[in-house]
Amino acid sequence: MWEVASRAGIWPRFLFPSPTEVLQTLAEGFADRTFVFGVLASLRRIFLGYAISLLLGVLLGLAISRNRLIAETLGSLILGLQTLPSICWLPLALLWFGLNESAIVFVVVMGALLSITSATESGIKNAPPLLIKAGQNMGATGGRLLIEVVVPAALPSILSGMKQGWSFAWRSLMAGELLYGSVGLGNLLTVGRELNDMSQVVAVMLIIVVIGLAADYLVFSRLERTMRRRWGFEAS
Amino acid sequence: MNGRRVTFGGTQPPPQEMPTHSDLEPEPTSSQSLLTDRRSFSQAVVIAPPNPVAAPESKLTLRNVCKNFHTKTGKFNAVQDINVEVQAGEFLCIVGPSGCGKSTLLNIIAGLEKPDEGQALVNGRPIVGPGTDRVVIFQELALFPWLTVLKNVEFGLRMKGVGKREREEKALHFLKMVHLTRFSRCYVHELSGGMKQRVALARALAIDPEILLMDEPFAALDAQTRDILHEELQEIWAATRKTIVFVTHNVREAACLGDRVLVFSTHPGRIKREIEIRYARPRRLEDPNLVAFSKSIVAELKAEVEKVAQEELDYDWRTGEKKPVLRPRDHDVGSGI
Ligand SMILES: Nc1ncnc2c1ncn2[C@@H]1O[C@H](COP(=O)(O)OP(=O)(O)OP(=O)(O)O)[C@@H](O)[C@H]1O
Ligand SMILES: [Mg+2]
Numbered sequence: 245m246w247e248v249a250s251r252a253g254i255w256p257r258f259l260f261p262s263p264t265e266v267l268q269t270l271a272e273g274f275a276d277r278t279f280v281f282g283v284l285a286s287l288r289r290i291f292l293g294y295a296i297s298l299l300l301g302v303l304l305g306l307a308i309s310r311n312r313l314i315a316e317t318l319g320s321l322i323l324g325l326q327t328l329p330s331i332c333w334l335p336l337a338l339l340w341f342g343l344n345e346s347a348i349v350f351v352v353v354m355g356a357l358l359s360i361t362s363a364t365e366s367g368i369k370n371a372p373p374l375l376i377k378a379g380q381n382m383g384a385t386g387g388r389l390l391i392e393v394v395v396p397a398a399l400p401s402i403l404s405g406m407k408q409g410w411s412f413a414w415r416s417l418m419a420g421e422l423l424y425g426s427v428g429l430g431n432l433l434t435v436g437r438e439l440n441d442m443s444q445v446v447a448v449m450l451i452i453v454v455i456g457l458a459a460d461y462l463v464f465s466r467l468e469r470t471m472r473r474r475w476g477f478e479a480s
Numbered sequence: 481m482n483g484r485r486v487t488f489g490g491t492q493p494p495p496q497e498m499p500t501h502s503d504l505e506p507e508p509t510s511s512q513s514l515l516t517d518r519r520s521f522s523q524a525v526v527i528a529p530p531n532p533v534a535a536p537e538s539k540l541t542l543r544n545v546c547k548n549f550h551t552k553t554g555k556f557n558a559v560q561d562i563n564v565e566v567q568a569g570e571f572l573c574i575v576g577p578s579g580c581g582k583s584t585l586l587n588i589i590a591g592l593e594k595p596d597e598g599q600a601l602v603n604g605r606p607i608v609g610p611g612t613d614r615v616v617i618f619q620e621l622a623l624f625p626w627l628t629v630l631k632n633v634e635f636g637l638r639m640k641g642v643g644k645r646e647r648e649e650k651a652l653h654f655l656k657m658v659h660l661t662r663f664s665r666c667y668v669h670e671l672s673g674g675m676k677q678r679v680a681l682a683r684a685l686a687i688d689p690e691i692l693l694m695d696e697p698f699a700a701l702d703a704q705t706r707d708i709l710h711e712e713l714q715e716i717w718a719a720t721r722k723t724i725v726f727v728t729h730n731v732r733e734a735a736c737l738g739d740r741v742l743v744f745s746t747h748p749g750r751i752k753r754e755i756e757i758r759y760a761r762p763r764r765l766e767d768p769n770l771v772a773f774s775k776s777i778v779a780e781l782k783a784e785v786e787k788v789a790q791e792e793l794d795y796d797w798r799t800g801e802k803k804p805v806l807r808p809r810d811h812d813v814g815s816g817i
Contacts, residue, residue: 377592378622382636382687383612392639396626475625476669 293352305364355416363405367398576744
């Protein structure tokens with residue numbers, strides 16, 4: 245249909261490329277490695293940023309749920325900041341880090357951090373007190389109790405926070421790369437637009453969607469399914 | 481002291497002299513007569529010591545323990561003025577109507593709740609928090625859904641720092657004891673209610689506590705499995721000489737398992753009566769003497785349940801006065817035979 249609509253020539257070709265053109269662009273892009281480098285650069289940033297925000301987010305969530313003082317100060321701040329689209333951190337990041345990788349990674353971190361933090365916090369708050377009692381009763385104390393009982397009990401919530409955090413992180417990365425020109429998928433979009441090469445724009449959009457979906461299906465949905473099956477939330 | 485203390489059975493009671501039902505009526509007069517009747521046996525009636533100072537061999541001591549919960553409707557007195565001494569190796573059963581504070585009391589002993597008044601001592605030392613010398617099998621079981629059956633049983637050992645090999649060996653040993661080795665790799669939700677209860681039992685035994693606190697552990701089991709586990713529990717108890725505090729709704733179960741039965745009254749939860757059971761082991765649930773004996777406890781409990789229902793329904797409600805609802809033609813059932 246897409247092919248037919250495009251060939252019908254209702255819109256000029258350069259504004260509405262046909263799938264064959266897009267496929268061709270994709271093949272060429274991967275052949276001359278421009279797309280490969282773009283994908284790799286973006287993946288590197290997202291992995292780095294996401295790993296940092298996962299670590300920080302879980303730690304921050306733990307801290308907030310364990311400590312009243314931190315909860316009252318940081319907790320409400322985080323709730324407020326969650327309404328802020330993470331790309332709004334870019335100007336601040338540029339001032340702090342300068343125009344470089346760190347600024348973009350920072351934006352990615354901010355994209356995922358708050359979802360993971362608040363999911364961890366609520367997961368721990370809602371962890372069944374009975375299971376915690378059972379853990380204490382069997383000799384788990386302090387950090388051991390936290391890692392072996394409290395965090396696993398909060399896992400369903402943490403996982404859904406991780407999933408949401410991933411999609412926020414991916415979006416902020418693309419937004420960041422669009423605004424800041426260095427190798428990456430967002431940058432390829434900008435280049436495509438500047439060259440009026442619509443098929444490149446569509447091709448890159450396709451790649452972005454595919455990577456986003458792949459992460460969701462291959463990592464997060466799979467993790468979630470394993471967890472749900474183990475816990476008996478759904479039939480195997 | 482709280483409650484009257486009576487003894488059922490002697491060291492070697494001649495069968496024809498087993499107490500009849502009327503011997504065990506809960507009225508003070510008959511209990512008094514039981515008291516005198518039984519003087520002939522060496523240690524027939526044990527009056528609770530007037531001064532509940534922790535004897536050195538006393539494993540567990542509760543002294544004037546009170547626990548209140550603060551609810552929206554005000555202060556709720558869950559248990560009041562509980563005085564108990566449990567000797568090392570004793571099997572103590574607690575029966576009482578729902579909501580009389582049995583689980584609360586176990587939580588206090590486990591160190592998971594603090595009494596508002598009074599003292600709880602283990603080996604003469606105050607209980608300050610949870611410890612692996614006192615392990616609870618929770619009423620709601622509290623198995624970890626993220627671990628397999630085997631890992632659940634290993635949990636306490638892992639916390640103790642026992643090595644992987646030894647841990648697994650021990651866990652399998654206790655799983656074998658409750659006939660669940662086949663399910664060791666399953667997750668908890670894949671088990672039936674009774675199997676979960678057995679996992680909880682294995683998990684507690686693996687920790688090897690001095691005191692085992694069991695909160696209605698066999699409530700969801702079928703009669704056959706329960707019989708098997710009764711036997712096994714008695715065997716384990718005889719072999720390990722653990723001190724056991726066992727909470728149940730089932731009076732016969734209490735009479736069958738316990739060296740001593742505490743009957744609780746409710747609102748507030750207090751010890752209403754204390755019955756010592758000196759009867760040869762192993763005991764069986766269907767033993768006619770135990771059945772007859774438990775009837776008298778049941779009568780007492782029924783009075784308690786009625787009390788709760790009356791408070792709740794606010795009129796003279798009695799369990800005894802209920803007639804089965806019959807349709808007119810039900811009266812004819814059997815007339816043509
Ligand atoms: N955390 C709590 N907050 C308020 N009230 C509580 C709490 N825990 C228990 N109670 C009250 O204390 C009373 C005793 O509860 P408990 O669980 O000890 O009863 P129980 O004897 O174990 O009953 P059952 O046989 O039904 O398990 C109940 O009336 C209950 O409403
Ligand atoms: Mg209970």
